[in-house]
Amino acid sequence: MPKTIAPKEFEFAIVTGKVHFLRAMGKGQYMKAKSTCQGEGLVHLVMDDRGQEWHDYVLQFMESHFPSQDKFWIGADDADWDDQFSWVDERLVADSMKTFWLPGEPHFKNRVVDERCVAMGKSPESPGGMWEDVACTKTLPITCEIRFP
Template structure:
């Protein structure tokens, strides 16, 4: 290790003269020489330190990005689970109020009720008309009853409806109108309230919709449901068929169940 000498030069100071001291006396501090250790400069060490710092910053940045991605996935998952739980709670609440228990338990309870000849499910009332008419006339009949052609909002509702329809069908062509049409714009399927069909909640039969009606007499702009045979599995739910709106069919009306106080 190299060493350098450090030289401190003479320094003179004047101080007050004592009474017995000659005038002009000065105090002189002599040269002092002290060795100083000279530390070598390591250029490779500086480069290594710089690269190490960059590596740490890069690692921290990558870990931060990964953490943000994980947090984002967790947030989306939590929101999806919350929606699913909320829907389940709503369905359970509705089902718990389907019918009033028989007396005396029913006394002073508020329950959901349907009128005579209407069937209750999930907080709604359904009327299965066995009179055959066009889609437009069927809808008019539902309106006269304070309802509309059915809108299917869930898999559970489809399960209920196809089960009831299958019991009422005489043959495989004895189907029921539902409130779904693309009469305003071909291929754009809308429910009666103006909402678009959710493709995740569609139950088209294989090859449907095909925009074909008997003898190709008209465009198939309205939807009927029904499947007499039962094979088991999810295919049993795929029971929607598009056909001419003028074709006479049975129909399903739907309206919200009303609160009623039992006595």
């Protein structure tokens, strides 16, 4: 029987010349999403930080695994409240190859709700998987990622 290098229940992809494994993990609030992925070992919430090709792949993966959802967690937040979003590996989102913010985002607040976590959307308001800051208490789909360099 052939052996696979993919961790159990993860899907393998080579995008932008890098090796990635993705796994859909249900839904939860942002902190649950982070801990769910970390509980899988050397895994983190999916980061949309490698340009258009990776962005399109991540969106397609999320749409195929969560077809009825219009927003998905990506691994970025402003947990330290400095008005700068960071990826779960602590690099600044602003330093990414390309960003995909919806016009007017990030704004960190929607009326009285603080929005310190980042979601990728797919709706008429958020075409093509644009990002928006949202309340970390929202329950959204979770996608975990393992990547090699």
